[in-house]
Amino acid sequence: MKTYVAGHRGMVGGAILRRLQAEGAETVTRTHSELDLTNQSAVRAFMEEERPDAVILAAAKVGGIHANNTYPAEFIYENLMIEANVIHQSFAAGVQRLLFLGSSCIYPREAAQPMSEHALLTGVLEATNEPYAIAKIAGIKLCESYNRQYGTDYRSVMPTNLYGTGDNFHPDNSHVLPALMRRFHEAAQQKLDEVVVWGSGKPRREFLHVDDMADASLFVMNLDREIYAKFTQPMLSHINVGAGKDVTIAELADILAEVTGFQGRIVFDTGKPDGTARKLMDVSRLSELGWSARIPLRKGIADTYAWFLENAANLRQA
Numbered sequence: 001m002k003t004y005v006a007g008h009r010g011m012v013g014g015a016i017l018r019r020l021q022a023e024g025a026e027t028v029t030r031t032h033s034e035l036d037l038t039n040q041s042a043v044r045a046f047m048e049e050e051r052p053d054a055v056i057l058a059a060a061k062v063g064g065i066h067a068n069n070t071y072p073a074e075f076i077y078e079n080l081m082i083e084a085n086v087i088h089q090s091f092a093a094g095v096q097r098l099l100f101l102g103s104s105c106i107y108p109r110e111a112a113q114p115m116s117e118h119a120l121l122t123g124v125l126e127a128t129n130e131p132y133a134i135a136k137i138a139g140i141k142l143c144e145s146y147n148r149q150y151g152t153d154y155r156s157v158m159p160t161n162l163y164g165t166g167d168n169f170h171p172d173n174s175h176v177l178p179a180l181m182r183r184f185h186e187a188a189q190q191k192l193d194e195v196v197v198w199g200s201g202k203p204r205r206e207f208l209h210v211d212d213m214a215d216a217s218l219f220v221m222n223l224d225r226e227i228y229a230k231f232t233q234p235m236l237s238h239i240n241v242g243a244g245k246d247v248t249i250a251e252l253a254d255i256l257a258e259v260t261g262f263q264g265r266i267v268f269d270t271g272k273p274d275g276t277a278r279k280l281m282d283v284s285r286l287s288e289l290g291w292s293a294r295i296p297l298r299k300g301i302a303d304t305y306a307w308f309l310e311n312a313a314n315l316r317q318a
Contacts, residue, residue, distance in 0.1 A: 002026045004052035006037060006086055007059030011166040012101060012159070015214035016056055028052055038081040040089070047093035054097040055090045056217065057083065057139070064173050065128050072131040079135035087142045091152060098154040099221040100143050102136040102238065104281055105129050106158060114282035117158075117238055126276075140238050148234055155228065157220050160242035160281045164210035164300060165307045176249070177207055180256050181305060188262040195262060198272035201250030206280050208243045209300035212293045216241045219291045231289055242281035243293045255298055259305050 003020060007013035008029040020027050028050050035046050037059055061078040068075055083100070090098050107115045108123030120140075125133045143154035161175065168174045169182045180197065187195045220228075220239055232239070247255075253266050286292075295303075 001053040002028060002050070003054045003056060004028045004050060005056045005058065006030075006082075007057070010058060010060075010062075011164065011168075011210050012162060012213055012217075013056070013058035014166045015164065015210040016058060016217055019211075019214045019218060037085055038078055040081075040085050043085040043089045044092065047089040047095070051093055052090075052095060054221070055086065055095050055099070056221070057086050057098065057100045059086070060101075060136075062132075064175060067173060068129040068132055075129075076131035076135050079132060080138055083135065083139040083142055087139070087146060087154065090154075091146055091150060096153055097221065098143065098152070099217060100139050100154065100156040101217065102139060102156055102158045103133070104158055104160050104240075104242075104279065105133045106137050106140070109276075113278045114280040115240070116282035117236060117240055117285060120236065120238070141235075144235050144237055147237070153225055155220060156238035157217055157241050158238050158281070159213050160206045160208050160240075161279075162208055162210050162213055164304050166210070167304065167308075169308060176205065177252065177256075177301075178304075180253060181260065181301070181308065184253075184256045184260040184262045185305070185308070187264065188260045192262075192264055194265040194267050195253075195257070196267045196269050197249065197253050198269050199249060199274040200270050201253065201268045202248055203274045203276065204246040204248050204278040204280065205252070206242050206244075206246040207252075207297055207300075208241065208293055209295040209304075212243075212295050212300075213241060215294070216286065216291055220286070220289075223289065227289070231285055239286050239289075240281040240283050241286060242283045243297070244281075244283045244287070246278065246280045247297065255301055259298070259302050 005013055005017045008017045036042055059082055061075055107119045109126040110123055111119040140156045143156050146152045147154055163177045167178045169178045184195055
């Protein structure tokens with residue numbers, strides 16, 4: 001079976017590709033310069049030429065709060081175009097199996113914790129990333145609509161906060177774990193007395209290693225169709241993927257200090273915003289299906305830091 005991995009240069013797509021290749025699977029990829037997924041005719045030509053048996057749609061325009069606030073039009077337009085083109089042209093080329101990767105930001109800002117799949121479309125979204133969230137919700141509904149009308153087997157998984165090999169460690173544009181890892185690393189190297197962390201340290205966040213995400217993605221994609229249908233609904237078919245547990249930002253900072261060898265003080269700047277008090281995924285659906293995360297947070301962070309040290313020279317500097 002030939003599988004097309006869209007977005008193989010991203011953190012998640014790269015992890016999925018490594019996993020497939022380790023299993024000896026036949027894969028096909030294209031870089032952005034080789035195939036612009038927002039170009040409908042280009043995607044059509046690619047699908048007609050390659051005729052993959054399965055598609056994993058991990059390609060997306062992604063970014064942090066600043067990027068989402070600054071470029072909302074690009075975030076909604078590009079993600080909608082990527083999803084519409086890849087999903088429709090997959091169908092047109094006869095692809096029966098497709099996995100779409102979304103985001104936990106699809107859930108309402110005030111969703112009850114932990115956030116279950118049933119919370120989708122029950123409230124107002126977080127304003128800072130609403131355009132991106134709307135696009136990801138549209139991706140889920142595209143999959144479900146093609147399934148309803150054409151009998152395809154297109155599934156969706158919604159990951160929690162991911163980290164690991166291939167992460168973005170840019171000081172301004174990265175997410176909390178890699179951003180703090182770089183900050184603690186530089187403080188340890190420079191033997192600084194303190195590291196300042198924004199907020200009180202009390203908010204709780206969930207983190208999943210990207211290799212666990214790759215494992216969960218393929219697990220969901222390979223589930224027997226009858227079993228998948230038993231645990232989902234035709235128009236509520238997405239599945240949350242997470243660790244099922246969370247930590248405070250203060251606890252995360254302590255782990256990062258230990259792993260990076262930082263021995264100074266950790267100072268919390270309470271003048272900076274905390275953001276949402278808690279953001280945890282309800283992973284009971286996936287647990288009932290038989291999958292759970294395997295990589296403990298401290299080990300995952302240690303492995304990620306080892307990769308960071310090996311690749312620091314090639315990472316974007318600022």
